Amino acid sequence: MTRYQGTRLALTQRQAAAILLLPFLTVYAVFLVYPFFKGVWISLHDWNLMAVAFNPDAKSYVGLSNYERVMWGSNITWGAWASPGYQFFGLLGLGTSVLLYRTGRAGKVTALAIGIASLLLFVLPGFHPGEDGRWYDRRFWPTVGNTILFVGLAVPGVTITAMLLAAALDGETRAKAVLRTLFFLSQVLSVTVVTLIWQIMFSPRQGLIANVTELVGGSPIVWLTAEGFAMASIVIATIWWSLGIAMILFLAGIQDISKDLYEAGALDNATGAKAFWYITLPNLKRTITLVVVLQIILHFQVFGQSHLMTNGGPNDTTQVLVRYIYQTAFRDSELGRASAMAVFLFVIMGGFSILQFVLGREKDQ
């Protein structure tokens, strides 16, 4: 122990802790905590990016009116059947959560989470402008709707594909390891590479998909600029991109299932698809919930796919929340309104993060 001799400083535990913590806490305070509160503060102001850049006093305190201008309108009323599509799913979700809880197929937290989400899905779309009324910001709620639609398509797509692949690729053989690598590979690419590849894949003139359709005699689809297909295109690109992590999480979940269960199942003739349905699936409940929540958090923040592949179009059908925030702030220079939307985003993401945390805790116990 001679090499320690010369460096013996009589630091107390507190002093050592202070020295070790100081670098992180400084950076954390300056670049995360302070900006967070500053964001809330900006959202309470009429704050034009250009004007304030030239004259710091060009902002004015407006209270909550940015939130009102973004989320509210004149003569807004509520009806239980104003937006049947969403509200139907809301009611359906409410029913499902009660049913799942009653039959013991889902834990308390999961059921409660589904219940709250469904309730919001039932209540929120019920608001609509009454006679002579209008939304102050016509684009905000449709943008939120698009984001939810994107999440609603991408999350089940990724989850189901990843789960099936994980079930098929679980095992120690070399061939399976290679296949796992192939399916995971696209996950490490950046969003701009992914959009580059898929923009050209989908291109009606040069695209591989168009080339294949032409080969079999069909006429090419203008994927990225046709209203019905644009959202589908960015969802497909997203599933291709983000399958890997979900697959790995499912593989870990499957490995936690006791092998005895499968051996017992095999005695009852439950192998292959049957074993998957009766043994794997019920034992993966926790993993499924975890993967779904993670994917919701991840995909709610979608930006690059919409920004680069479709420019939010056609006709705003792929405009998503983060892109709207970005444009409001940096194209329209309206930092106040953009910050109000960012706070809205934070509230939603924060809700899901808490859910994720609670679920993680449950798992530890």
Place this chain on the structure above:
Amino acid sequence: MTRGYYWLIFGLSIPAFIWLVPTIWMVSLSFQPNDLLARTTSSTALGLIPFPFTPDNYIALFRFGQVPMWFLNSLIVSVGMTLAVLAVSTTAGYALARLDFPFKTPIIILCLMGLMVPEQAVFIPLYTMFSDWGWHNSHHALILPRVAVPIGVFLMMQFFKAIPKDIEEAARIDGVGWLQIFWYVMLPLARPAMMTLAILTFLYAWNDYLWPLVSAQQREYFTITLGLASIQSNFAQAEGLGRVMASGVIASLPVVVLFLIFQRYVVRAMTAGGTKG
């Protein structure tokens, strides 16, 4: 190996190949001449085989254009961010896991709350702060915001918590100071966790798009990820499809190589980042 097993592998090879097709296509297009690509992208086997073959796109990329500079920027930002994150995360993680001091629990809770704040919720205020300080269009502006994200602290904290206490206690009895224990005893033990965190951070830095888009307005400070976005919207006219695809390949090369070499760490890093960040 049963017959069913081989059928399974065979059956899965087809979707695996389809999964790989977009990537193969990008690589293949990057090796075909631009004037050919302007006419057709499916000259040989739907364009999946680069014939006629040419390395011209890559040569042009390194002769003209800004791709090498962007690549260098990405390298500086990613390595810088990785080192900074490792430095603050190992120190803070050790202190929070092993040392006793006042206000420890509130500090941990405060840091945990930081995990809830998404990048998109702070990028506007960060933009105004960095504008006030004249920090935009610099490497440190691209590095610092991510260093404040507490995920690394939690990864390291969990790791240090799992190390048996007697190693530390033995050193304490010998009269070794806390900082020396951290440096000489704990850090060497923490190498696997640091490796995971380093890869997680590097991948994030290399692939980040939103913050560089906001902060780096001058093309000289673009990262390769951002630069690629700037040339892909008008790929056909300006640079030629082949060259844009070659840029895409160059932009992906470091992360793909990293993945193929350190596959296990990358998978672990990305799942850790996914589950906790």
